[in-house]
Amino acid sequence: MNRISNACAALLFVSGALAGQQAPMHDPDQAVAGGGVFPSGWQVRTERNAPAALVKFIAMGNGYHATMGPAAIMWRDADVASGNYHTVATFTQTKAPVHPEAYGLIFGGQHLADSAQAYTYFLVRGDGNFSIRRRSGYANKPTALVEWTLNAAVHKADSTGAATNEVAVLVQDGKVSFTVNGTEVYSTTPDKVDAAGIVGYRVNHNLDVHLSAIGIHKL
Numbered sequence: 772m773n774r775i776s777n778a779c780a781a782l783l784f785v786s787g788a789l790a791g792q793q794a795p796m797h798d799p800d801q802a803v804a805g806g807g808v809f810p811s812g813w814q815v816r817t818e819r820n821a822p823a824a825l826v827k828f829i830a831m832g833n834g835y836h837a838t839m840g841p842a843a844i845m846w847r848d849a850d851v852a853s854g855n856y857h858t859v860a861t862f863t864q865t866k867a868p869v870h871p872e873a874y875g876l877i878f879g880g881q882h883l884a885d886s887a888q889a890y891t892y893f894l895v896r897g898d899g900n901f902s903i904r905r906r907s908g909y910a911n912k913p914t915a916l917v918e919w920t921l922n923a924a925v926h927k928a929d930s931t932g933a934a935t936n937e938v939a940v941l942v943q944d945g946k947v948s949f950t951v952n953g954t955e956v957y958s959t960t961p962d963k964v965d966a967a968g969i970v971g972y973r974v975n976h977n978l979d980v981h982l983s984a985i986g987i988h989k990l
Contacts, residue, residue: 798869800840801977803827810835812849816883817841818976834983837974844877844890846971852878852942853967855990859939860972861983864897867932871898872975875938876985879965886910891964892973893949895936897928901956903949905965916964917957924954942966943990 800821807824809815815826818841825840837845852858862874875894882888888909895901896919903917928934941948947964949957970987974980 798977800825803838803840805829806838806840809845812847813845814847814884815843815845816888817843831981834981835972837972837978837980837982839974839976839978839980842872842973842975844880844883844892844971844973846877846880846883846969848969850970850985850987851968852970852987852989855943857939857941857943857988857990858970858985859937859988860985861935861937862895863933863935863981864928864978865933865981866979867897867928868977871896871900872978873902874972874974874978874980874982875901876940876970877973878940878970879967880969880971881965883969883971889965890968891916891966893938893940894973894975895925895938895951897932897934899923899925899927901925901949901951903957903964916959920956922951922954922956924951924956926952 803825806827809828810830815823815828821841826843827838828845829836873894873896877890877892880890886909889907891905893903900919900921902919904913904915906913926934926936937952939950947959947961948955972982
């Protein structure tokens with residue numbers, strides 16, 4: 772009997788410990804003061820139809836600053852790339868999120884404001900991982916071209932949660948090259964991605980990130 776009682780007590784202890792470990796992962800969208808008003812020409816669309824008022828996206832210095840509740844994409848309709856081109860931006864995460872969250876570029880964007888939304892996105896995280904995904908339809912779950920993959924080219928966040936990463940996509944002569952801080956981390960062919968369309972940013976849930984202006988260079 773004592774053995775049974777001891778086993779039950781141990782099980783309850785482990786269950787309680789696991790519950791304690793999982794509790795910090797509960798991470799609702801944070802409230803963001805001053806959100807919902809964006810620089811002229813820019814559009815913002817959140818995930819899961821979350822209120823745009825929970826996103827603060829402002830011009831700052833030579834770039835922009837994003838303070839997020841929900842994940843969102845930001846774009847200007849005039850920022851279109853097709854054929855051979857190179858697009859690049861630098862992202863500086865300024866604070867540590869509760870758990871690793873991602874930021875980076877979208878490209879090949881079509882119908883970004885409606886239900887037929889489509890684009891490819893190339894993201895990095897403060898834990899040193901990158902991923903490449905495609906969205907086809909706003910209500911549909913994105914598909915992974917590359918699942919989260921650790922790569923030494925991605926700068927990890929320091930003890931304060933800060934990290935700076937340059938993210939770039941090169942489409943040229945039948946090849947699409949994805950680089951982080953100047954190092955190619957993956958390549959494929961244009962038919963595997965959304966190669967032509969709007970270029971913009973994607974910043975995920977509860978991040979605070981400074982973004983350089985997006986460079987779009989026709990080749």
